Amino acid sequence: MTAYSGASATGSSAPPTRARAVVDLAAVRANVRALRDRAPRSELMAVVKSDGYGHGAVPCACAAREAGASWLATATPQEALALRAAGDTGRMLCWLWTPGGPWGEAIAADIDVSVSGMWALREAVEAVRTGGRPARVQLKIDTGLGRNGCAPDDWLELVGAARAAEAEGVLAVTGVWSHFACADEPGHPSIAAQLAVFRDAVAAAERAGLAPEVRHMANSPATLTLPESHFDLVRPGIAVYGVSPSPEIGQPADFGLRPAMTLAADIAQVKRVPAGHGVSYGHHYVTPGETTLALVPVGYADGIPRHASGSGPVLVGGKWRTVAGRVAMDQFVVDLGGDTAEVGDEAVLFGPGDRGEPTAEDWARAAGTIAYEIVTRIGQRVPRVYVNGPGHSD
Ligand SMILES: *Cc1c(COP(=O)(O)O)cnc(C)c1O
Numbered sequence: 001m002t003a004y005s006g007a008s009a010t011g012s013s014a015p016p017t018r019a020r021a022v023v024d025l026a027a028v029r030a031n032v033r034a035l036r037d038r039a040p041r042s043e044l045m046a047v048v049k050s051d052g053y054g055h056g057a058v059p060c061a062c063a064a065r066e067a068g069a070s071w072l073a074t075a076t077p078q079e080a081l082a083l084r085a086a087g088d089t090g091r092m093l094c095w096l097w098t099p100g101g102p103w104g105e106a107i108a109a110d111i112d113v114s115v116s117g118m119w120a121l122r123e124a125v126e127a128v129r130t131g132g133r134p135a136r137v138q139l140k141i142d143t144g145l146g147r148n149g150c151a152p153d154d155w156l157e158l159v160g161a162a163r164a165a166e167a168e169g170v171l172a173v174t175g176v177w178s179h180f181a182c183a184d185e186p187g188h189p190s191i192a193a194q195l196a197v198f199r200d201a202v203a204a205a206e207r208a209g210l211a212p213e214v215r216h217m218a219n220s221p222a223t224l225t226l227p228e229s230h231f232d233l234v235r236p237g238i239a240v241y242g243v244s245p246s247p248e249i250g251q252p253a254d255f256g257l258r259p260a261m262t263l264a265a266d267i268a269q270v271k272r273v274p275a276g277h278g279v280s281y282g283h284h285y286v287t288p289g290e291t292t293l294a295l296v297p298v299g300y301a302d303g304i305p306r307h308a309s310g311s312g313p314v315l316v317g318g319k320w321r322t323v324a325g326r327v328a329m330d331q332f333v334v335d336l337g338g339d340t341a342e343v344g345d346e347a348v349l350f351g352p353g354d355r356g357e358p359t360a361e362d363w364a365r366a367a368g369t370i371a372y373e374i375v376t377r378i379g380q381r382v383p384r385v386y387v388n389g390p391g392h393s394d
Contacts, residue, residue, distance in 0.1 A: 019265035019298045019382050023055045025063040026388035027260040027352070031242050032067035034256040035223055039234040045071035045093065045216065047237030049079055054303075054376040055241055055261055056384045058086045064240060065090060066390070071214075073235060077106045077113070084109045093138060093175070095148065103127035103135075112136040112174055116150050121161055128170045137162060138175030138212070139205065143197035144190055145181040155201055159208045166210070175214045176205050183221040183229070184246035191222075195229060221245040224255050242352070243360055243371045252352075259359060261375055262351030263382070266344050267316070268331070269295040279333050280325030284310060292336040294321075296347045299330040303377035304349070305367035312366045313358040315348040317341050320358065350374070 036044050046064035048057045061072050061083055071091045074080045080094040081102065094106065095114035104127040106113050115121045115137050124135050139162060142149030150158050165171050178198050182188035195217070202215050214232040220239035222229040238245050242259040244252050252259060272292055279285040279293065287293075294316060300306045304327050312323040314334055321334035334347070348357040360371040367374070388394075 014385070016266070017383050018268070019263070019302065020385045021054070021378050021382050022262045022264070022351075022385045022387060023059065024258075024260045024262075024352075024387050025059060025390075026392055026394055027242050027258040028055070028060050028063040028240060029067040029394055031240050031257050031260070032064050032069055035220075035234065035236050035239055036068055038255070039218070039223055039227070039230045042216075042218075042230040043070045043214070043233035044068065045073050045091075045233050045235045046240050047073045047219075047235060048083070048240075049073065049075040049237065050376050053237060053241050053243075053372065054378045056386070057083065059384075059386050059389065060240070060260075061086075061088060062390065071233060071235075077102050077111070080111045081105055081109060084111065095138075095140060097123075099123065104130070104132050107132045107135045110136070112138050114138045114140050114175075114177070115158070115162070116140045116142075116148050117154065118158060118161065121158065121165070125165050125170050134169060135171040136174045137171045138177055138214075139173060139210075141176065141178045141198065141201040143178040143194040143201065143217075145179050145194070147179070149178060152197060152201065156204060156208070159205045159210060163209045173205070173210045173212055175216065176202050176210070176212045177214070177216045177235075180217065180219055180222055180229070183219055183226060185248055186221075186225050191226065191229075219245070221249050224249060238372050241375060243375060245372075246370070247361070259350075259352040261360070261378075262357070263298075263349040263378060264346050264351075265296050265298045265349070267294045267341055267347055268297040268343065270336075270341050270343055278325075279335070280309075281328060282326055285325035285333075285335070287335065291338075292340050293324070294334050294336055294341050294345075294347070295331055296334060296349075297331050298349070298382065299328045299332060301329045302379040302382050303374075304332065305363070305369065305374070305377070307369070308363060308367040312349070313362050315355070315357040317345065318356065320356075 046069040052060035075096040093112040140149045216233045218229040218234040220236040223234040223236045242257045277287045309326040324335045351357045360374040363374045364371040
């Protein structure tokens with residue numbers, strides 16, 4: 001898999017941009033290796049849904065493959081088909097189906113399709129009967145998340161129907177899998193309960209004659225902290241990008257992980273204003289004294305949470321500043337106090353933290369959300385710039 005989408009140049013020939021999300025592909029590779037070390041007896045399925053959590057699905061998928069991810073996963077079939085179109089030929093799973101979905105295309109592309117109920121199994125079987133190759137189907141059991149997945153009461157019916165279709169040669173059941181509700185809260189009683197339901201579901205599938213290649217449950221927090229959940233493969237997403245699933249799990253560095261994305265923008269204006277000057281819509285910030293304001297040219301259209309108005313942290317000139325007043329669609333302001341800056345100086349919103357910049361976790365706290373949302377929501381107007389891509393010696 002060699003195709004890369006989006007910006008890849010970082011040399012002096014690249015035109016300057018207002019803002020950029022620099023994605024360190026060496027960090028992605030190192031994170032995948034660190035996760036494989038955590039689950040040494042399991043394969044690794046790198047989750048690259050939602051454009052690789054905002055980092056760019058194709059470059060991150062390539063990096064994950066290079067570091068030994070034998071599987072990729074996406075939510076939608078369209079995301080999986082896009083990876084095939086970019087040249088990926090390895091094992092791949094997608095799970096978020098609705099009636100009338102592209103079953104035939106996914107099956108033809110040798111993508112494992114997840115089935116959580118009878119309607120989905122019927123659509124997969126129908127796609128094969130109308131001229132497809134046998135489908136690779138993974139059955140998903142809801143072990144307690146209460147979201148996608150077959151209810152335990154319906155499991156035997158689904159398993160029986162899948163086994164019958166398998167016996168006919170229409171499909172192969174390649175996996176049985178599930179997803180945790182609270183793996184990011186170590187010790188939560190639902191974790192052991194879900195594991196018990198999963199083991200029963202796997203046993204029931206085997207009694208019905210199924211012999212899945214892979215059984216899997218572990219998302220990032222479970223990959224990091226719960227070896228008994230690793231089964232045949234682990235399925236981390238956020239940790240691939242070097243972000244911790246939750247403060248309770250720990251800091252990325254505790255696990256040898258490094259945040260891959262650095263979000264920065266070039267200051268677009270610097271000006272002196274008197275005391276008592278209102279700043280941004282609604283004048284929710286009023287300068288406490290004569291001061292210098294700097295304009296940071298990214299806003300909620302770029303994924304900067306408006307909920308971080310008055311609280312989001314930004315590194316300017318080596319110091320942490322705070323968003324002054326409201327985050328607007330395209331811009332926000334920071335108060336530099338007694339300091340100044342030049343137009344064109346870099347404002348770093350978040351990164352790995354080792355240059356003193358805030359992290360995605362800091363923004364999550366400021367906006368009352370999780371770091372997953374901070375990185376994933378960065379908008380398409382912000383170019384992704386890839387560094388340490390293929391050929392870089394790790
Ligand atoms: C998003 C997702 C994952 C990855 O979760 P992380 O917490 O990012 O590791 C795994 N499995 C399913 C079903 C998901 O939706």
